[in-house]
Amino acid sequence: MSTVTSEGTQTHGESAKPIEAIESAIVRFVGDSGDGMQLAGTQFTTTSAVFGNDIATFPDYPAEIRAPAGTLAGVSGFQINFSSRDIHTPGDKVSALMAMNPAALKANIADLEDGGLLIVNVDEFSVPNLKRAHYESNPLDSDAFDRYRVYKIPITKHTFEAVKETGLSTKDASRCKNFYALGVAFWLYDRPLETTLAWINQKFAKVPAVAQANTLALKAGYHFGETAEIFTVRYRIPRAKLAPGKYRNLTGNQATALGLIAAARLAGKPLFYGSYPITPASDILHELSLHKNFDVRTFQAEDEIAAMCSVIGAAYAGAIAVTGTSGPGMALKQEAIGLAMITEVPCLIINAQRGGPSTGLPTKTEQADLWQAIIGRNGECPVPVLAARSASDCFSAAIEAIRVAVKYMTPVILLSDGFIASGSEPWRIPDAADLEKIEIKHADDAETFQPYERNAAGSRPWAIPGTLGLQHRLGGLEKADVTGDVCYDPDNHQHMIELRARKVQNVANDIGDQEVFGEPSGDLLVASWGGTFGAVWSAVQRAQAEGHKVSHMHLRWLLPMPKNTGAILKRFKKILVCELNMGQLQFVLGGHFAIESEGLHKVQGRPFMIGEIHEKIVQVLGGQTP
């Protein structure tokens, strides 16, 4: 939420309007799917990031590519929280809502804070458009919005006027509206135009008329803010005091892709990525397919099962082998993950979770695939499971997952979710030289080789086809210990199941102790996992600041859990598990550690808000602030 700081107001450059310095602001662009809101949001994000703010974004778009124009079903939005301090979420309440039509207004107005800026494209508030949004009369004419600062701007008309000289068709000219709106937002928050102008010139280099039109629209929006009499104030969010270094804005999917390329390089191996397009994981495939000069071999399979099986083959043949998917695809892959597990080939399965069950809410976030990851296969089939906690964390989580996969010769499941997969935040760019090598020693001694002989970690050797004298056969039938021959012996089956389970438990030797944020004991431990980290940690910090004896435990590793997890849980009087499902981690913790806990369960396809977690914390603690 934006708050006025003691720096007060100041004037900037040639601008005659006062500039108020604030700590942070949350802007949301909303419009039709075809209005270019994702683009406007991304550009605002990049500019703010390059300017030096801490940022967190939340793209929120419908599953339909182009739902009928002007309808509620077609509303697409992009929210950016940009701040001069450390932030962890895209924010709860919006400080400025830029609504391109009545449907977008209707679908989003509830999230605008009291006193917030509501900027509407008044040209689109026609009777038919109001009707499509199920408004009986024009809400802008009523007193319903008195608690907001409403700015009615004829964005469509202004855009047409601004781009007239380019000679673009009405349709093409209309598509520049998002840049006009972006220009207004840039003026309002005192952002430089250079980054976006450079982007426009690069992106539309081959269509100069479009580049020119977008440039004109952007500048027209900016100048409108300056010259029109309607805005009385503008805002500035100073640079954030992030840790020193070079930064870049990344989505979780981009960070995942970079982590995978880095891991393969650290291991000195080609990267094989076999995948089938699915929202919201496809961007990993898109990103990886750009980087063939890193010996990245992408394979768009005919289906999810083929993708997983190709990964098994590639892993057997010695590549760093990875697939990415989302819930429904994960369900299809499970039999093959079982095959990877029993054949003990190293590979990684990334699940960018989305709303389920079935097709569910394809473009919305959820964390309801934890059980699917931990217990979703036939037979006794544990595989290591970890979850990234933010967009930029996907980078290191991907590397860590590969490290575990090749050391323990096992499939590993990395959970992300729609929120962090598509959302972005600043990433402090590491120096590649600081990344630890991934050591791989393939079997090479034909005299002593046994396919299922185990090392100290409990892993069998990785012997790859092409190695002289190590011919062996893997498969889904149970294998005899050491020799790997097909074996139906009852005692051997029990023994092998135990060996495989123990191996997965051994991963706990590599993942360190579980951290607790806050005091090591107290009245309440809030437990969370995955992409909810930012919201939960922010809420816990707020409760701590109020004097509550509350701490936060955010699990990165779900299987196995760090060895001290049970001990931590027993040091708190109460446990609250916050997750975007109906209590899956809560159930797992109860099963592992025989503890009672309360849960905060949200399954609305949206991330947590800090406020609702904070409210629950206070409620669990008896409703009183110390």
Next chain:
Amino acid sequence: MSAIDTPLKPKDFKSDQEVRWCPGCGDYSILSQMQKVLADVGAEKHNTVFVSGIGCSSRFPYYMDTYGFHGIHGRAASIATGVKIANPDLTVWVITGDGDGLSIGGNHFIHTIRRNIDLKIVLFNNRIYGLTKGQYSPTSEVGKKTRSTPFGSIDNPIHPIAVALGVEVTFVARCVDVDVKNMISVLKRAAAHKGTAFVEVYQNCNVYNHMAFAYASDKKTKDDHVLYLEHGKPMIFGKERDKGIRLNGTMPEVVDLGSGISQDDLLIHDEKAAEPTLAYLLSRMRYPDFPEPMGVFRALEAPTYEAVLMNQIEEATRQKGKGNLNELFGAGDTWEVN
């Protein structure tokens, strides 16, 4: 370990595992011929991988002293695709059956073939589910009575060669399990092909579908029911080599040679025809109306999936240089915090 400079013998390709097919199963012959063919073509054990799915045929890799992967039902081609992309230098064979490859694995069958990735797919067609004890398969004939179709199958069968041609297979051939000479010749051609090679083997399941292909395997009758394809040669068959295939309009017909009809009137086999029309026509010739073609239906040269993929990687590397992680990390809009 055998030294690579000593030519390998068929027995060198036998693994130490006990073969567990039913006595009399057609699979034994295919296993033997494969071992002979690999020895004959100078295959290297350590550079050869057999991948299979699930079913009787899919136990095959366990019996070969090469690298092997016994997969899950229907997915052999997908596993093999991963192997080949990860290491294009390997020779990769896929062993599958009519249930594994055409029913549960039908999707992978067509997509693998259309990519022309260099895999040699050998499909053991016995027109029955053997391992699950006798249900009808996708190649079973209409009316077939099995444990799951006591009143006769009402499914129309799938014809694998026609399907493969439909997705532009670059090499397709057929042979019969007991016809050793023809099988060896077909498998050698498949081994030499660059791209997806698909071989259908008529294989006898002597427990659940005995004599299903007797017309094509019985020495007494097969010459009248089988047409051996030879590139550039007229299509002649019959014990006395007195019958041929002639084109009548767009339909093939069986004709007797001699009574005013000469070899010049017959269809000439052309396995290299750019269009798959002739091969498709051959795939439609079925017992009892026609002799069933054996041998190579189609053999074309075309770029393989893995070669094009590796070319793209080489080209990208040539243009951009070998990937540098720091450049990758720092690409796009960046900013410094001091």
